[in-house]
Amino acid sequence: MLDSFNQTPFLHSVITIGSLLIFAIGLVGALTKKNLFKIFLSFAIIESSLFIYFIGMHFEVGKVAPILTNEVTEFSTNMVDPVPQAMILTTIVIAIAVLALALSFIINYFKLTNNMRVDEMNELGEDR
Amino acid sequence: MNLKKEIRVSTLFVSLVVSVMTILLLPIFLDFDLTSNSLGSTLLTLNKNQTSSANVVTSVVTYFRGFDTLGEVTILFLSIFGIGLGLDGYKDKLNIFAYENELLKIAVDVLFPLIILFGFYIIIHGHLSPGGGFQGGVIIASAFLLMFLAKGDSFELNHKIISLAEALSGAGFILLGVLGLILADRFFGNFLPLGSVSNLFSGGVIPLIYIFVGIKVSAEITALVEYFIRIKDVG
Numbered sequence: 001m002l003d004s005f006n007q008t009p010f011l012h013s014v015i016t017i018g019s020l021l022i023f024a025i026g027l028v029g030a031l032t033k034k035n036l037f038k039i040f041l042s043f044a045i046i047e048s049s050l051f052i053y054f055i056g057m058h059f060e061v062g063k064v065a066p067i068l069t070n071e072v073t074e075f076s077t078n079m080v081d082p083v084p085q086a087m088i089l090t091t092i093v094i095a096i097a098v099l100a101l102a103l104s105f106i107i108n109y110f111k112l113t114n115n116m117r118v119d120e121m122n123e124l125g126e127d128r
Numbered sequence: 129m130n131l132k133k134e135i136r137v138s139t140l141f142v143s144l145v146v147s148v149m150t151i152l153l154l155p156i157f158l159d160f161d162l163t164s165n166s167l168g169s170t171l172l173t174l175n176k177n178q179t180s181s182a183n184v185v186t187s188v189v190t191y192f193r194g195f196d197t198l199g200e201v202t203i204l205f206l207s208i209f210g211i212g213l214g215l216d217g218y219k220d221k222l223n224i225f226a227y228e229n230e231l232l233k234i235a236v237d238v239l240f241p242l243i244i245l246f247g248f249y250i251i252i253h254g255h256l257s258p259g260g261g262f263q264g265g266v267i268i269a270s271a272f273l274l275m276f277l278a279k280g281d282s283f284e285l286n287h288k289i290i291s292l293a294e295a296l297s298g299a300g301f302i303l304l305g306v307l308g309l310i311l312a313d314r315f316f317g318n319f320l321p322l323g324s325v326s327n328l329f330s331g332g333v334i335p336l337i338y339i340f341v342g343i344k345v346s347a348e349i350t351a352l353v354e355y356f357i358r359i360k361d362v363g
Contacts, residue, residue: 081168097207
């Protein structure tokens with residue numbers, strides 16, 4: 001019975017549903033929260049769902065990581081695709097950089113206006 | 129606490145819309161078929177002959193897509209630069225996360241060199257095992273974060289050394305690329321002997337690139353940690 005769970009299409013559907021759920025959680029947080037800090041943390045949650053989706057969809061049952069070890073002694077097609085992993089490594093670093101920059105903007109905004117809520121922003125002088 | 133006050137109507141409405149959207153999108157994503165991994169298998173074949181690095185992800189990041197990594201490191205540098213401009217420096221600021229705990233204060237003297245050593249191990253073995261410059265750099269920065277937490281205001285970084293390490297490693301990274309352009313076929317080309325697979329001295333130019341990336345990332349993330357931890361104005 002456990003073998004039927006350990007199939008590539010089943011695992012791909014689990015990863016798809018799970019990462020879409022995390023995406024939905026992050027989207028709801030970004031749309032409904034009023035605190036700037038929580039909005040950007042929701043964006044970080046959305047990013048993590050994308051990482052899970054990319055890495056998970058390129059996993060296939062029976063394939064090993066593209067690294068030579070004591071057991072795996074030569075490169076073959078029995079290894080997973082290394083390109084998505086390298087690209088996600090790039091994306092994680094960029095996500096950290098952008099999140100840190102956004103948090104520094106939030107800190108500066110809070111120091112200037114003593115306000116961190118999006119619905120109370122009125123720097124451009126709109127009618128409310 | 130009353131539940132009706134906690135959840136707003138707009139939250140419920142947005143959650144409903146997002147869940148309907150997710151359910152509508154699910155069939156599209158579930159039908160998605162994997163494209164053939166011809167690029168991946170080509171790179172696996174190329175890696176056998178060209179780089180002799182045991183970790184293909186490392187050789188994709190530093191050798192086949194080295195120019196991309198240069199852009200990534202540039203983005204990280206620019207973002208730290210922007211944070212430094214915005215938060216107007218670390219001078220005359222107080223550490224807000226200092227933690228009065230004798231256990232932490234004593235343990236950090238033992239743990240600090242070990243964590244630094246572990247970070248350098250991860251960086252140097254990037255072409256043999258999972259890990260590499262970015263991961264090891266973040267581990268080294270976590271050692272400095274531990275020092276900030278334990279020592280409080282009495283721990284200060286030497287910013288000259290950090291800027292020097294960052295500048296020299298960035299220059300060395302680009303210098304390796306230019307040397308590859310001159311001595312070998314392309315930017316970040318390999319001009320060193322390859323060695324045999326799974327040795328520490330193997331992979332040609334890949335370990336050198338990852339050592340430079342690791343020093344640069346550790347300096348940048350350490351500066352980032354200080355910017356965010358030393359944030360309270362004096363007085």
